[in-house]
Amino acid sequence: MSQTLLLLPGDGIGPEVIEQTVRVAEKVAPDLNLEYGAVGGASYDEYGTPLTEDTLNRAKASSAVLMGAVGGPKWDGVERQHRPEAGLLGLRKGLDTYANLRPALCFSALADASALKRELVEGLDILIVRELVGGVYFGQPKGIETLPDGTRRGFDNAEYSTPEIHRITRVAFDIAKGRGNFGRKWGGVCSVEKSNVMDSGLLWKQEVQALYDAELKDMGVPLHHMLADACAMQLVREPKGFDVILADNLFGDILSDEASMLTGSIGMLPSASLSDAGKPGLYEPVHGSAPDIAGQGKANPAAAILSFEMALRWSLNRSDAADEITRAVGQALEKGARTGDIGGSMSTSQMGDAILAEL
Numbered sequence: 471m472s473q474t475l476l477l478l479p480g481d482g483i484g485p486e487v488i489e490q491t492v493r494v495a496e497k498v499a500p501d502l503n504l505e506y507g508a509v510g511g512a513s514y515d516e517y518g519t520p521l522t523e524d525t526l527n528r529a530k531a532s533s534a535v536l537m538g539a540v541g542g543p544k545w546d547g548v549e550r551q552h553r554p555e556a557g558l559l560g561l562r563k564g565l566d567t568y569a570n571l572r573p574a575l576c577f578s579a580l581a582d583a584s585a586l587k588r589e590l591v592e593g594l595d596i597l598i599v600r601e602l603v604g605g606v607y608f609g610q611p612k613g614i615e616t617l618p619d620g621t622r623r624g625f626d627n628a629e630y631s632t633p634e635i636h637r638i639t640r641v642a643f644d645i646a647k648g649r650g651n652f653g654r655k656w657g658g659v660c661s662v663e664k665s666n667v668m669d670s671g672l673l674w675k676q677e678v679q680a681l682y683d684a685e686l687k688d689m690g691v692p693l694h695h696m697l698a699d700a701c702a703m704q705l706v707r708e709p710k711g712f713d714v715i716l717a718d719n720l721f722g723d724i725l726s727d728e729a730s731m732l733t734g735s736i737g738m739l740p741s742a743s744l745s746d747a748g749k750p751g752l753y754e755p756v757h758g759s760a761p762d763i764a765g766q767g768k769a770n771p772a773a774a775i776l777s778f779e780m781a782l783r784w785s786l787n788r789s790d791a792a793d794e795i796t797r798a799v800g801q802a803l804e805k806g807a808r809t810g811d812i813g814g815s816m817s818t819s820q821m822g823d824a825i826l827a828e829l
Contacts (some may be wrong), residue, residue, distance in 0.1 A: 484538020
């Protein structure tokens, strides 16, 4: 069956890293149909909206979606609903990609690039499973209002329901079962929240435990509960004690960015955002649009290439090709391939050349 990958290069360094990813895609999956679309600031500049209905419909009809990055200072003055980030949120909501997978992998060749000691991060392999379409980012009401005395008040509503919590919990346990890292200190699934001060966090903890007791305990996957701030501390104290971290939208966002720096560079980390089986996933590098280096050929394309690797694995059922990409990236690093963010001087295209040479 023909498969289509919708490419949304977006803003900043997005087009540069997607260009290198396309070179890899044409090598490992030459039969894959590649289509292009606009999102974020690029879409706003051309169409007056960060996400058009046509682009969303094309995304829904595709086998998978690979995005570069959105945002930049150029659009700081645009109304919130028209800012580039609204396009990304619209994609996530429209595709119902409620399960965000953010791996934190430390390639051996980059262990010394981490801010932590080598022995703490070498061989690091943890996965943060973040709920992506609920919580404080989407809760209503939200806004900024002027009070009678002239001062202003900003407010956001953090909310979750039982079905939202249960479906992301099932994803985390299914993945943890396949990984099998139950011997780690917090092996299996470690669910994090702020149940001590937030009612939505208390509900999260209660519903994760209730589902575990009713349906998931027989899987043999351990469940741990931890406050989000304690998890942040343990991630820099004993990161290899974790396997799968389950978190809501806000804490998953923060903790995954923290975990990314354990690996040496955010420029190395991919992500996947999944919906129900049979629906397209949304894949993107974690690093963002990096406007300070956009257009200079300095960006590291590895995270975008590894995001394509995740698309091959999770949406396109091409695990052999995915394994080839993982191997190629690792070998390129072992041979000294480095962009500036990981201590080298290679350009974006030279890093792409190094990875392609290993395929």
